[in-house]
């Protein structure tokens with residue numbers, strides 16, 4: 001039995017699908033909040049619900065009793081914790097959501113793990129923990145104590161909380177610092193998704209810092225391959241705790257992202273240039289040495305190929321489900 005939190009989210013959906021196809025029993029939990037279109041979450045969840053081995057519960061992880069009840073009922077052997085309030089800029093607008101889901105919610109998961117002792121707890125951290133570090137590429141050996149958004153601070157706190165629980169209660173724990181994961185069924189709040197919509201609908205594409213901002217784009221299938229392999233890599237050190245970067249190691253400018261989308265869609269974007277929001281960093285760039293050593297794999301899909309796969313899905317999905325009000 002594997003518990004996946006945030007199973008109706010982008011990464012949670014893809015991981016659940018992979019494990020369900022492999023025949024695992026998956027317990028999915030999600031509160032289906034409206035940070036972005038909940039219809040997309042419902043639709044992902046409908047795909048998963050076709051599997052008889054998927055057991056979904058709509059609960060909020062900030063509610064300690066609900067979390068404890070799920071652990072008591074299913075006694076999961078593996079816990080993959082992906083539920084969180086994501087997004088760096090939104091943390092300037094609604095900080096409460098980050099404290100509730102990422103701090104209190106995460107603490108509730110750790111408390112349940114303390115009692116029910118899964119074989120392995122895997123949780124999502126983020127590349128944002130590196131802040132504006134000038135040490136490129138970002139290594140898990142680097143210090144990460146200058147976050148520039150509340151989101152990043154909550155993710156870094158998660159790593160520290162998890163270390164304490166791993167140290168104190170001997171819970172094998174792996175934290176994954178994801179770098180800009182994109183692809184089919186992706187998140188509408190992310191640039192590649194918003195840009196695709198804007199290009200198709202003659203809207204504007206907002207570029208920060210003249211489009212020079214760089215991101216280490218990571219295709220979803222590669223991120224899932226890493227997650228899948230790491231589930232079986234249970235840390236055995238004295239303190240059984242590991243952190244990995246999950247990124248492609250190939251930072252690409254946002255200007256290049258727009259050009260690639262223009263090529264795929266066959267239409268020019270209307271660019272507007274804006275100042276970089278304070279919560280955003282200028283560059284992300286993953287050093288994946290430890291990941292390769294551990295699982296003999298690291299993300300490989302070229303951006304153009306991944307974006308083509310995203311675009312195919314986007315057209316298919318929105319032809320079937322036109323965006324409301326349009």
Ligand SMILES: NC(=O)c1ccc[n+]([C@@H]2O[C@H](COP(=O)([O-])OP(=O)(O)OC[C@H]3O[C@@H](n4cnc5c(N)ncnc54)[C@H](O)[C@@H]3O)[C@@H](O)[C@H]2O)c1
Pocket residue numbers: 005006007008009010011012029030031032033041059060061062081082083084085086087100101105124125126127177178179180181182187
């Ligand atoms: N996608 C990326 O590029 C990326 C990069 C770095 C880190 N991450 C992290 O990976 C994880 C998954 O990200 P994603 O892109 O799939 O995001 P997502 O927003 O699509 O998925 C998160 C899911 O968690 C659910 N959720 C949020 N708060 C909850 C709560 N209090 N109780 C129950 N469910 C709750 C949401 O409804 C959502 O379905 C997150 O922890 C995110 O911070 C993602």
